[in-house]
Amino acid sequence: MPPAAQTAPVVVAGTVPDxxxxxxxxxxxxxxxxxxxxVDQMAIGSVVAPPNWSAHMQKLLAEPLMQVTQGQLTVEGNRVGIRGDVANEALRQQVASELANSLNPTYTISNGLRVNAPAQKVLDTVLARRIIEFESGQAVLRPSGMLILDEMAAALGQIGGRKVEVIGHTDNTGTREANLALSLARAGAVRSYLAAKGxxxxxxxxxxxxxxxxxxxxASAEGRARNRRIEFRVAD
Structure with missing residues (x-):
C-alpha cells in the first residue's frame, strides 16, 4: 500500500441498529x-438488520480491504458493494472473492474495484493498434471485430466503469458527409455490442x-486500411 494510503483517514459512516x-x-x-x-460517523437508528449482521460486518473488515486504496465499502442489508483501486486484475478478483467467502450465501458482493493503472493505457494495450472490422460500407461488425470487442469489454470492466468515448474514423473514399454518417453509425454499433456484453x-x-x-x-490501400478504425478515449 502506498505511504499516503497508510495514513489517510478511514471514515466509518451509516446507520446501525444498536x-x-x-x-x-x-x-x-x-x-x-x-x-x-x-473516523466514526455512524449513527444509531431503527433499522432492521439481517440475522447475525454485526458478526458478518466484522468479518468484512478484514485483511483483503488493506489491498484497496481510495476505497469505499457499502452495506445495505445483505447487499455489499466494494469500490476503489487495486494493483492488478488478479487482486481485483481476489479481494472480492475473499470478501464473498467470509459471508454466508445470502449476501451478494458487487465488485466495483478497478485496476490502478492509467485507464487509457489499459484500453490502448488491449486494442494494440488492431482494426475493428466492419462489412464494407456498413455499420455491421465482422466476427473478427466482435472478438476484439469482447476483449475491450473485459478491459472496460477493469477500469471500473470510467466514461469512455468511442470514435469512428474512415478513409477519404466517397463523400465527407457519407463518411461522417458511417463513422458515427459504426461507433454506435460498437456501443450496442459492448452494452450487450454488460x-x-x-x-x-x-x-x-x-x-x-x-x-x-x-493514397495507399494500406494507409486507407489504417484510417478505417475505431478509437477508444477515456473521457474522465
Whole structure:
C-alpha cells in the first residue's frame, strides 16, 4: 500500500441498529487500520438488520480491504458493494472473492474495484493498434471485430466503469458527409455490442470523425486500411 494510503483517514459512516453493533464495528476497524485513522460517523437508528449482521460486518473488515486504496465499502442489508483501486486484475478478483467467502450465501458482493493503472493505457494495450472490422460500407461488425470487442469489454470492466468515448474514423473514399454518417453509425454499433456484453451504455459516448483525422496517407490501400478504425478515449 502506498505511504499516503497508510495514513489517510478511514471514515466509518451509516446507520446501525444498536450501540453494541457500532462498538464492535469500530473496534474491528481500529484493529485493522489503527485507531488514529478511524473516523466514526455512524449513527444509531431503527433499522432492521439481517440475522447475525454485526458478526458478518466484522468479518468484512478484514485483511483483503488493506489491498484497496481510495476505497469505499457499502452495506445495505445483505447487499455489499466494494469500490476503489487495486494493483492488478488478479487482486481485483481476489479481494472480492475473499470478501464473498467470509459471508454466508445470502449476501451478494458487487465488485466495483478497478485496476490502478492509467485507464487509457489499459484500453490502448488491449486494442494494440488492431482494426475493428466492419462489412464494407456498413455499420455491421465482422466476427473478427466482435472478438476484439469482447476483449475491450473485459478491459472496460477493469477500469471500473470510467466514461469512455468511442470514435469512428474512415478513409477519404466517397463523400465527407457519407463518411461522417458511417463513422458515427459504426461507433454506435460498437456501443450496442459492448452494452450487450454488460457495459453500461450510459458510460459510452459516441462520435464520428469521418475522414478528418487520418493516421496515414490515404493514397495507399494500406494507409486507407489504417484510417478505417475505431478509437477508444477515456473521457474522465
Amino acid at each position: 450501540e453494541a453493533t457500532k462498538a464492535a464495528i469500530l473496534q474491528r476497524a481500529r484493529a485493522l487500520y489503527g485507531a488514529a485513522r478511524v 457495459i453500461a451504455a450510459a458510460s459510452i459516448a459516441v462520435a464520428g470523425a469521418g475522414p478528418d483525422q487520418p493516421l496515414a496517407d490515404n
